[in-house]
Amino acid sequence: MLYFRQYRFDLASLSLYCEEEQIALRPKVAQLLSYFLTHPNQTVTREALLSALWQHGEFREAALTQSITELRQALNDSAQQPIFIKTVPQQGYHWICPVESPKKRRAEVLNKVTWAAVLMVFLTVGGVGMKTLFSADHVPFQSINKTRLIIFPLQNETGVDANAWWGYALEASLREQLHDQFQLLPKSQNAEFETEKNANKLTLTLKPMQQRFVLEAHYGNQTQQLVVEQLDEQFASVAGQLITQLNMHKQPQQSADTPINRGMSDYYRGVQALMEQGPKLAKAYFDAALLQMPNHVPSQLELAQLSWQMGEIEEAERRFAAISLTSAKVATQARFYLYYGEFYKARGQFTKALSQADQALLSAQRSQQVELIAMAYQLQADLYWTLQRWEAYQHAMNAAHTLIGSRSFAFSEARRSFYLANPPAAGPIEKTLLNLQNSRPVLEQAITYYQQTGQTMSLIQALFAYGQNYLVPVTITEPSLLRALALAKQGGYEFLEQQILSYLGFYYIQLHQGQTALQYLMQKRIDKRFLPSYEQQQLLIAMAYMDIALQSGDSEALQQAITAYKALLDSDYLYPVTRANVKLLFAWTWLKAGNLSAAEQLTQLAFADYQQLQLGEVETYAQYTQMYIHLLKNEPEQAILLMPTHSESQLVLLYGAVAAQMNHQEQLKQQLVAKLAELNNSGLLLTQLQQLEQQSATTPSVITGLIDAPYSVYCQSKWTIN
Known part of the structure; x- marks a missing residue:
């Protein structure tokens, strides 16, 4: 000691x-x-x-x-x-x-405590107390080396789907009673159990038996059966009996004589409905629970969360404000801050959201629940990302990864991937490739698991994240996204539906199907008070029109893109990174329209914004766009001056080689061609340079006819898409 x-x-x-x-x-x-x-x-x-x-x-x-x-x-x-x-x-x-x-500590105690005080202690606690006071081996609370345990969701084999609520209730009670005894692994890790070699598992099955039920449990080498007379609110007592029969060394927290709280059955029916049937039915159950338990914080929380996700912003604000955490368990407090933080994030109130995320992390750490701690870190990461605090973002995501492995990236990173996979991007790109590689098998396992267990909401989220993973072939991601959308619509998961529609818009822009993208984007029903989502929708609509114009030369689509980008730049609220991206995208649109002056001005503004925001990756896009404009203005010297000292951007090297040819700098040209040849997917660009060499003059019309424009990389049009 x-x-x-x-x-x-x-x-x-x-x-x-x-x-x-x-x-x-x-x-x-x-x-x-x-x-x-x-x-x-x-x-x-x-x-x-x-x-x-x-x-x-x-x-x-x-x-x-x-x-x-x-x-x-x-x-x-x-x-x-x-x-x-x-x-x-x-x-x-x-x-x-x-x-x-x-x-040393015992010696100091003896020196500091007077013999009169020692005598008083002896008289008060007796000889045994005196021995304990000076015993070097005394430990007031014996430490418990916790065993890792996964509690699998109850398998309902009664043939009645409505009985599934009782499984959610029983599982929650088991977790509450076993929390001090075991290190309980997160429920979302159940799909990865085969990789958890050092964890025990508890599986539960409920079967009918002559107007009663049999609860069968498997734990280690033990199998126990418990007859349940009826599926009522006595699940805490059943959990305690089960723990005793399985020798898990924990006394039940509620006896059969404890008064029944009827509202809890409605609460757990709400939890089941939220996971399996949809938010509308869940809301009805949570409302019913509050009629019987007006101060039940978990029900209040779920209703507050559901309110804003169903578009009822004022109702959500009222419900959050009415919640008192005075007597709430610390884990419930953590969930309150997480829910409230997500609400503020959806409103674009990122500073308030970050404050809630910080509170969530403190409460989650006090609760010692790994999943809650990881969720708090992930919320922090989302907000740090939005606020361009890249170092803090990586710290938070790495902390989540340390706690729960690749699952920490499966949803957060996949939702963000379409900003990273394609220009205009923001943030640390090199990290995401690795994260998405790790998340792919995790999501594949999750999809299978959630299908088997009938957890519809989790299945939608897994399918959605899998469809966003751009390392997965398009032939697989498209059906995954469309299935997620269909399930969200069918179950009334409106918030998830709106998120999926947004991504489908970008997804089809990526595949040069601008008209299809517009079909999905126009289905979105966004309240303007959800500023980030509304802003995203307007940006994607502009991008869809731009994509149609870039691919087909459609003048009407080109004008609609110009109008949409102007409206975005004139709006009162525009997230700084989005504003910078709009300037660059608008510049590319003007390039297509042939307005070099407007394109150059916007590109310079975008470049300055990217430098201020410390977005080095997208800064390169603005840089080579400026180089391209100088080529079209017959200013090769200016294009060469803009070249970064060290660059592995294909278009920087391509435009630099063209400028060197126009300026008769053969040695520089050969150096750039050699560097370009070392990069992946550069064969077509090298062919373009060879075709350019065969021309009698390098004029702007020849350049636009033979050399990829800056926006060619916008949807990876000349690059590899799996």
Whole structure:
């Protein structure tokens, strides 16, 4: 046992205590604390910590940073004014708090406590108490090494779908009663159980039996059957009996004599309906639950969430404001902040949303529920992305990945992928390719699992994310997206339906099917108060018209694109990254229309915006667009001056080679052609350069006829689409 300030740390069990209360730490965080306490008063490099605790793994650096943050939070420490962990710039960390051994701590106790006080203690607690006071082996709360456990959703074999609600209720009660005893793996990890070699599983099946029911449970090598007289609100008692029969060493929290709370059955019927039948039926059940339990926070939360997702913004605001968290469990508090944060995000109120996400993370960490913690990190990541805080975004996503693996990217990253896969893009592109590769098999497993278990909402989300993964062949992604849309419409999942319609608009623009894209985009019913979604719809409509014009030369579509882009730039609200993208897209539209002056002005404005926003990847798009404009204006020297020193952009190298040819700089041209030849998918561009060499003069008309324009990469028209 080691002591520091009001804390003590058991090296054997890696357990941290503050006075009489045990503080929960993730295993890696506990190992990190152990390392610091056994290396006090010395600077420990990050390399030493990584070597000791994270020998392998892609996200080692991020995992260390996250663990340092969690350890500081657990100790109420501050990086700015540290009491325990001091950051040493360019070196590592220094544990600055004195650490005491049991022997030293006992000596100090004896020196500080007067014999009169010791006598008082002896008289109060007796001889046994005196022995305990000075026992080096005394640990007030014995640490429990938690076993990993997955509770699978109940299989309803009664032949009556309406009975499924009871399974949701039983599972929730089992989780509540087993939370302290086991490390409960998230429900969404059930689909990946085969990879969880060190986890136990609890499977449940409900079968009919002569006007009764039999609950069959499998846990480890045990199989137990429990007769259930009726599927009522006594699920907590049933859960307790089941835990006892399976020797899971937890006493039931509710006895058969406990008064029945009738409203809970409606609540769990609402949970079932939300997952399987749709939000309208779920809303009716949650309303019924509140009639019997007016202060039931989980029901209030679900209704607040459903209200805004069904377009009832004022109702949602009223419901969120009316919720009191005074007596709510900490996990429920975390869900409140997550729901409220999502609501603010949908309204475009990103600062308020981030505040809720921060509160959600604190509550989730107190609850020790891994899935809630990961969800809070993912909400933070979404908001950091929106606010262009790239370093914080990567930190949050890596933290989620550390907690739950590739599943953390399966939905968040896939939803964002169409901004990354194609220009105009924003943010760290190189990371997303890897994330989407990892998420593909995860989503394939999830789709199969949700189909088997009948969880419609989760199935829609999985199909939607899978359809957005641009590493999956188009022949697979298109049916996945269309099936997700059909299920969302059928079940009345309006919020999901609107999201899928947005992506289908971009998806068909990507395939040069602008008219089809418009068909889906025009189906969207967006309240303008949901600013991000409304803005996205208007941008995609403009892009669809632009795509039609670029592909067919349709003058009417070209004019509609110009009108739409002007309206966007004139709007009172436009997200900064979107405004920069609109300027570049508008410039490409003017290029197609032949207005070089307007195109050049907008490109320069877009380039300045991208520099200010630190979006290096899309900055390149504006850069080579300016180069192309200089080529058309017969200004090859200006195009060469714009070239970045080091670039692996095909169009930068292509336009640079054309400018070098126009300026008779043969050596520069050959260098650029050689670099272009080293890149993937450059064969067609090299052919264009060869055709250009055969022309008697390099005029603007020849360039536009032979050389790809900047917008050719817009939908990967000359690039590989699987």
